[in-house]
Amino acid sequence: MRDDVGIEVDGLSRRYGTNQALDAMNFTVQPGRVTGFIGPNGAGKSTTMRVVLGLVAPDAGRALVGGRPYRSLAEPLRVLGSLLDAGALQPSRTAHDHLLWIAHTQGLQAKRVDEVLAAVGLTSAARRRAGDFSLGMRQRLGIAAALLGDPRALMLDEPFNGLDPEGIQWIRGLLRSLADQGRTVLVSSHLMSELEGAADHVIVIGRGRVLVDASVHELLAGVAAGRVTLRTAAPQAAADALGRAGATVQPAGPDTLTVSGMAGPEIVATLNAASVAFTELGTQRVTLEQAYLGLTQDTVQYRGTAPTDTAAEAES
Numbered sequence: 001m002r003d004d005v006g007i008e009v010d011g012l013s014r015r016y017g018t019n020q021a022l023d024a025m026n027f028t029v030q031p032g033r034v035t036g037f038i039g040p041n042g043a044g045k046s047t048t049m050r051v052v053l054g055l056v057a058p059d060a061g062r063a064l065v066g067g068r069p070y071r072s073l074a075e076p077l078r079v080l081g082s083l084l085d086a087g088a089l090q091p092s093r094t095a096h097d098h099l100l101w102i103a104h105t106q107g108l109q110a111k112r113v114d115e116v117l118a119a120v121g122l123t124s125a126a127r128r129r130a131g132d133f134s135l136g137m138r139q140r141l142g143i144a145a146a147l148l149g150d151p152r153a154l155m156l157d158e159p160f161n162g163l164d165p166e167g168i169q170w171i172r173g174l175l176r177s178l179a180d181q182g183r184t185v186l187v188s189s190h191l192m193s194e195l196e197g198a199a200d201h202v203i204v205i206g207r208g209r210v211l212v213d214a215s216v217h218e219l220l221a222g223v224a225a226g227r228v229t230l231r232t233a234a235p236q237a238a239a240d241a242l243g244r245a246g247a248t249v250q251p252a253g254p255d256t257l258t259v260s261g262m263a264g265p266e267i268v269a270t271l272n273a274a275s276v277a278f279t280e281l282g283t284q285r286v287t288l289e290q291a292y293l294g295l296t297q298d299t300v301q302y303r304g305t306a307p308t309d310t311a312a313e314a315e316s
C-alpha cells in the first residue's frame, strides 16, 4: 500500500486587487476521513483548492500534497485526484473518450476508464456526448476523472452541485467509502447540510480565514453543550425565572423552551426555587446545519460588537 497523502495548507494569502481572497489560511487534511471544507460563496474555497493544485500562485504561504508541492509530483493524478469545474470538458467528446483522453495524456491505464465509469454510475451513458449531460451527470463524470489515477487523496469542489437527493446520497456514500479505504478526502460545499452524515471533520472558513477546524463530533458536542430543552406548562413563568437567574431562554414550541448559558442542575434549582413545574428537561440533539448557523451567528455578533468596544475604550 502506498504512503498516506495528507494535504497541508500553510499560511496561504492571496489578494485580487483590493480583495483579500485568502488571509493566512492554515489547515491540514488527514487521511482516512472525510473533511468538509465549508464556507459561504466567496469565502475562498475554490481559490485554496487552485493554490493546492498549483493553478494559482499565493502571495504568501505554501500548499503541500504528501509533503510536496503538487507541481513537483511525477505522477500527480496517482497522488491527488480533483474536481474543480464539472463544466470543463470538450462537449463533443463522449464521456468514455473524455476519460480516455485524460488517461492517455496522464500515462494512466485505459482499463481504468470503464472502472471509474462504473464507480460513478455512468456506464450506460458512456457513449453519449458529454456536452448533452445534465449538471448532475457532469459532476459524476468529473468525479470519475478524479478517480482515474486511483489516487490516495481526493479534492472535490462543490461536488453536490446539480445533484438530486438520490445523487447527494450516492456521493455521501462514495466519500465515506473512499475515506474508509484510508484515502484523504477534502470536499467543499457552501451548505453544511449537504455534508450531514458524510463528513468526519469540518474546516469552516469565512473571508479567507479558518473559523473552525474540528471533528464533527466536537462541533456538535460544543454547540449542544449548555443548550437544554425544557418542557413546561408555564413557559412564561419559567422564562422569567431563568432569565432573572442569567440564562438565555428562547421559545421552541407551545410548551417548550430552549435554555442556554445555564447547566441542567442549576436550571432545576432555579425552577424549584420559583415554584415552576416542568415535565421534561434534556440536552438537545443538534444537527450539523444548526452547529454551522450557530458559528456564523457568533462571527456576526463578534463583528457587530467590536466597534462598540473600541468606542467605549476611547471614551474611558
Ligand SMILES: Nc1ncnc2c1ncn2[C@@H]1O[C@H](COP(=O)(O)OP(=O)(O)OP(=O)(O)O)[C@@H](O)[C@H]1O
Pocket (backbone or CB within 6 Å): 016, 019, 020, 021, 039, 040, 041, 042, 043, 044, 045, 046, 047, 048, 190
Ligand atoms: N480570478 C479571480 N479574479 C478576481 N477575483 C477572484 C478571482 N478568483 C477568486 N476571486 C475572488 O476571491 C474571493 C474568493 O473566491 P473563491 O471562488 O475562492 O470562493 P469560494 O468560497 O470558492 O466561493 P464559491 O462558493 O462562490 O465558489 C471572492 O471574493 C472572489 O470574487
